[in-house]
Amino acid sequence: MKNFLTIILFAFAMSINAQNYIEHKVKADETIESIAKKYMVTPFDIYALNPDAKSKFKPNTILIIPNSKVKNDEIEEESKELIGYKTHKVKRKETLYGISKKYSVTEEEIKKANRQLYSENLKKGDRIRIPKFKTFVSKQSYKNTIRKYKVQPKEGKWRVAYKFGITVAELEALNPNMKPILQPGDELNVPNIEDKEEKAIETQYNYYEVLPKEGFYRIKVKTGLTQEELENLNPELKEGGLKEGMVLKIPDSINTTANLSDIEITKLGSNLKNFRTKKLALMLPYRLNRIDTDSVEEAKSMIKNNKLLSIVLDFHIGVRMALDSAKQLGVSTDLKVLDTRYQPSTTSKLLADNDFSDYDAVIGPMEEKSFDRVATALRRDRVPVIAALNKPKEVYANVFQTIPDDKLLEKAMIDFVKKDSLKTKVVVIADQSHRSESEMIKKEFPSASLIYSQKNKKTGEDAHFIYPVQLENVFPLGKTIVFLETDNDAFASSVISMLNGLMVDNTEIVLVTLNKSKAFEGKDIDNNNLSNLKFHYPSVNKDFDEMNSNGFVEAYRKEYGVSPSKYVARGFDITLDVLLRLATEDNLYEASSDVIETEYIENKFRYNKSLFGGYTNEAVYIVKFDDLRIVEAN
Structure with missing residues (x-):
């Protein structure tokens, strides 16, 4: 798996601000303590942002050092000095706990003064020593930039991020083990800002998360708000500018969902620039363990009569045809096919046995619990997971839901x-x-x-x-x-x-x-x-036009003698769309702006990122019956 530091740097690549974070390259003679002292932070602060530094600290490693506006209050620390002992005679039914409370000492401190109590129980009449301490109070001043915060009811990631003036990606980097869905009482690492600097969520406003490569002009197209209007609502923009993932306050009356009819179809094939081999995983319930490969007739019968297997194999054929089409455009693919058997337990084993951290995308699985496990497991590595044939229960930040909502x-x-x-x-x-x-x-x-x-x-x-x-x-x-x-x-x-x-x-x-x-x-x-x-x-889809020549349809008919099913077309459309988007940008997130709408054989795709999670396809057809044919309505 990739070094976790790489993930941290990626999450911050678009959002590091000189006022908030500093990059430091470790020198040969440096330690975590010396670096912390240099930047006037604590080692805890460095470890919070760089978890791998505990085990993989070495020269030339890049560390993220916090440099945020923090409280610098003096912290009182107590220290105790042993000044003697007092003798106590144990009474009937007296316990070690009760004695410790009586003399304001701990049970461990009493045991240290009476070693026999580590192996023996208290008995009536025992005479034990009670330590006496003198307490000293000293004031220490630390520039600790991180503190703990308890999640409040109804708070999600974006609310916590907005409250403390950071992006969702920064919050996730501070809390690598954070749950996908926050629960009241969860403890998170957050910037240690003054209480008065925490921003409240105001119900009379709407909130919007800045997308990758999104500038003031694009936000104006979407919301109608000028840069000046945005800066008046969000004063921090004047200092640091727009950052991917930051949450902006906007008027409640503004709907940020793109107009369904105002987007022109984008021809990705003419914008290809990233020709490195794409790594895809296809996770589908082939359930090959149920097929007797020694019996051709039995295998044919199962393929013919098992509806789920028929759908999966049709989709698989579409995927393979999409790989061939992409290859003709210069885009090669390394495809890994995995059988989930429609079982969450099998899916969990596949996750444990395979490293997906450097994959460009994973298509599937179909079964709801299996999909959720894959999306959750790959979320930390920001591996996109494509919901191709199902609507996921939860659209996490790395999920692409290809079926539009009802x-x-x-x-x-x-x-x-x-x-x-x-x-x-x-x-x-x-x-x-x-x-x-x-x-x-x-x-x-x-x-x-x-x-x-x-x-x-x-x-x-x-x-x-x-x-x-x-x-x-x-x-x-x-x-x-x-x-x-x-x-x-x-x-x-x-x-x-x-x-x-x-x-x-x-x-x-x-x-x-x-x-x-x-x-x-x-x-x-x-x-x-x-x-x-x-x-x-x-x-969600339209029927391909039988009247017009279509290379995909002709190739399928030539190979199989029949027209392709909607599942073949869907496998082709989704896979080709993923590959071409990956070939136009560095990753699928950057290639999925809501101004990009693509269309293939029977499906089209325009993704809109939710403030609360991942990407949902918003491209919809209106179709109609016309002389016993189903065609797209204009």
Whole structure:
């Protein structure tokens, strides 16, 4: 594993400020004590920032030395001098603890004065010596730059970092064993600043973490705030400027999420500059231990009938094809394939048996607990972990979530409808379990009509149907957009059939949904009806265009005789995106600014870093049914 010092230096590479830290190269005749004395700090301060210095201290080692603004109060230290003894006769039921409290000495001090007590118990009538001390108080002055801090309720890393005027990376460097999620009462090393200099979290403001290579101009594009406005809200910017990872106070009204439609597709292939071989690990549940490799027929049967194995192998093929495509652009890859067997215990063993510290990225695993273990274990080395086929439970700072959140899909659909330049009527039809979604749509479109499914009169439960009369006089001439929100197959089929029957004369109905559940794929759903209604929905991916020539699709068909599945395309898209991003910058973090949006066969990627953790893909498609084909909607 890489020397931990390298990690510390990397974490600070973009954030070292001459006013806060100093780099020192160790000379042949120097010791930790002599260096601490030179810079007027304590050895503890140096070890806190340079943990490896305890075991790997040698000439030419680079140390980070704190030079921050600290308290320099005199510290009172007590020392005691033994001046004699007093004899004590032990009474019945008296204990060593009780005697120590009576004479204000420790149990150990009594034992030292009465050696027999190390092997014998107190007995009634024993005469023991009680030491008497004279206490001296001396005042010492240390320039200790680090102190302990107890995490308060509701405090996360960024709150603690902001409070003490450091970046999240600096807080992590001060606390190499810090938990991924802070808990109240956790003790952390923090800068020993004056209490009055601690910054409070103000609820009337929002907070924003500065991304790699982000300057005032980029933040202005995102927030609309000028450099002067940012400096007025964050006076420390005037002295030290912007630093990666620092937390800025901004007005609560500002939403820092990039506009979904304002980003142009970036062609990474024309910006390649880093051609060193990329090290990738692919961790998937192949579960090869379950396959009898001596029986070809049994292996074929398992691949055909086991859905999980089929998904994994399709994804794997896409990964291999992406490596070939990247190689044609001059980007070589060292790929390590590991079988997690869909077991957290197996994943833990793989982590113990392999060194991932110099890997550029790890793709997988799929199983939630396994993924969490990998992300947590590789977090200290800042190795990116790609959630390719799952949504992780926790998006840590080194996690890249490739599947957009459901809320983002909903927002994309609503924004798409709002962009309709015509004065379009909106109707919302929903079952009883989707009332909250319907009310949210109503807030976005105040004039919308709400129609809910009927309830069973006896039980009060959702009966999952509406009366045709409920749709009478609802659809005027012209276009009406209908949101249909349900997870029930029968309800979806019934409503879609009724809406299709209302498409007469100059009445146009466009069907949309916030979340395309399996209800829209039921056996009773007629795709002709969906095409007639130009059914629109938000999607993580789109279908590749069969009408246009595509090198990837043609290569796959030539090799396997069929069209690639969405899992093959996903394996290809994710892997090629990771490799090309790595070839444009030194690491994946620097190559994942939210102004970079990429698109490949069926997927696109634009990552936004959360203030509370890692990177989430915010690139979403709006697709529609068009003549029985599913195409991207414009």
